[in-house]
Amino acid sequence: MGDLYEGLLQKNAEDKKSGAGQYFTPRPLIDSIIRLTKPQLGERIQDPAAGTGGFIVAAHRRIYNENNELYGLPDGAAEKQIRDCYTLAELVPDTHRLCLMNLMLHGIEGDAHSMDTLTDEGASLPKADLILSNPPFGTKKGGGRPQRGDFSTTANTSNKQLAFVEHIIRGLAPGGRAAVVVPDNVLFEDGTGRTLRQMLMNWCDLHTILRLPTGIFYAQGVKTNVIFFTRNADKAQSGGTKEVWVYDMRAGAPSYGKTRPLKAEDFTAFEAAFGDDPYGHGERQNQGEEGRFRRFTRDEIDARGDNLDISWLRDGEEEAEDGLTDPDDITAAILGHLREATREIEALVLELEGGEEDEATAAVAAE
Template sequence: MFEQTFKNIDDILYKDSGADSELDYIGQTSWVMFLRYLDNLEQDKADEAALRGQDYTFILDEKYRWANWAMPKGADGKVDHHIALTGPDLVQFVDGELFPYLAKFKQTAESAQTIEYKIGEIFSELKNKIQSGYNLREILEYADELPFRSSKDKHELSHLYETKIKNMGNAGRNGGQYYTPRPLIRAMIKVVNPQMGETVYDGAAGSCGFLCEAYEYMYERMEKSTDNLKILQEATFYGKEKKNLAYVIGIMNMILHGIEAPNIVHTNTLGESIRDIQEKNRFNVILANPPFGGKERKEVQQNFDIKTGETAFLFMQHFLKSLKTGGRAAVVIKNTVLSNTDNASIALRKLLLESCNLHTILDMPSGTFLGAGVKTVVLFFDKGEPTKNIWYYQLDPGRNMGKTNPLNDKDLEVFIELQKSKPETEQSWNLKVAEIDDTTYDLSVKNPNTPEEEPLRTPEVILAEMEVLDAETNTILQSIKELI
């Protein structure tokens, strides 16, 4: 049912002249779903208060609640089309009254860690792009069918929402930066193994895939108590995101995974000087796939000790500074970070090796990131002690990766298991840091254990073999003649 509802909404958006792409579809679906979710959340809280004999103060004024503007219903439980806004009236209300009203919560909320502030942020950043009020009326009616009450409902909705994010990532260059294959994220989390009481951070949060998967991982393993749930909800997961649409998608994704007021800040992470990062700003675990290939302006580069325009290299400095001593990190990055010979790259590798134990490098196959023709590696490091030995693993799924053959969890099972003992195999090897060139700190992926292919035969060898075969053939033919 949920899947069909999403498909129906997409079909309507496809027909509307205001929504042009998968990016628009998910943005528009997100704000509608958010208001539907908020209505359920408020109803649940009002019911809980009533059971305690208390009054509940609604966040939204009556006029702007879902049941009044989106789905006014008659006694039969169906939409009362006599009072329900539609056509130009509906669009005029949404654009002229609803969005401005909701955006004001950003100014009036008590703090950034409240659902009120998130409401204000979302509706300050997004615009309604649905131009036909008749299309919007249909979408609202479909959204009203989505149940948010049970954890099973939320789980199914979050799964479908993830699928939409994945499709958006496949749709083009802009969307791709928000999507990291979930099997890779899950493998990274298993290796890093975040524990209850630790803080988890992604400074390039995108659609919050790392934080959502870390939440699932920790929730499944924790002792189910009110205190633990509160810690997981409020004081475990933190993120920053620069792009408007990604920020909204990330907030919605975390809400669907069960986090009511996500600690996601809408900001340019690289706009903060790493010299201002104090111990209280640091985290136990960092999981991230920072954007690469971007170029930052000179004034942003001044925030870092190693000056470079490459976005991913600046993010790496931010992560190194944001990790607590004893903290653990797993970061996806372009493989050129291991071998580039410019001063910034060499300085970054030196800093990483001297301040952290870079214990594992996972070399990903081409095609891991759909639509992106870059080779990537995952760096696993612990902060506090210098690196002495690096274990490399070359992932080879045994097939060409692509849209029809994406990465799956099974592909990473051997890596996760072998990573515990770090053995030498045909796909893995160890590198002693003491043996590398300390003028370049080159950490390129060079597998010394690849089985040697048999050398090509020379023309002389081939001719000699042909002569032997000819002689054997003649002997056989002679034997046959004698028998005849």
């Protein structure tokens, strides 16, 4: 029943391109992330922007299958797994209801909160050993800032994806790991974006970035990545990242859409390059300028102005979109680009309107 329900969610996401990507992450991508991060029995796993709960369902499926369907465990371990180890938060009420049904059909009874993670409610979520998430893109409704007393870096931005990254950094237990889908602007945006990347690389070991192909999230119409990182075990707020490995799955990629859906085998080469260690410390091979997987030291990244939007192969976006043949895919691509352009304009206007207030707030904070 759970598999059937997830199939219906996927079909709805495919049929309703407009906005569907806000709550549905392609299952081949989720499954690849699960294979790499290797969720373990007893770990507390969180998704602070859960959508329909796909990441948690996939994590539970792996744990369930690798532990004899939770039979034969010590007293109370199975009950603890399904009730205490999963924490979810979702803002949109209709999507939250879909999430609750999905969890129930997969035998999960964890905490699935209907809440805004970017308020102080989010600060009360328990620390996690593993965070898996595809946070919403765009600006906070009405241009509002996060209402989190514990935020510092993103306290004065309406950019939701930046704020969610700060939540995830703070939400990890010491030594905890995360895999998060983010748009390109998180990797290159100046100002708050750069400060956040510095926080990320200081507080955590940002060991891997996967540059995803275009056409996966047409609803948002943006280029996306998966960032893999681990919170410093000693809670230190400096020196976390020594090097970053970047895998370019985007350049020369096929035209993804109805006529060429994303498949599990599309991630085979990346998973082999990533290695078996969920913390990214396994043996890796630097493939150089002609390959897809390269290593960059922290000094090299510093020299780039902390810009992590690193590419060296010819970007295949133009080739991919020229290759679209299905009318729905073409329409979705056009609408996606228009939405992203609109989002960028709205974000710019909001920042300009709030510029004086932000400067005054910063001056008070400095004093």
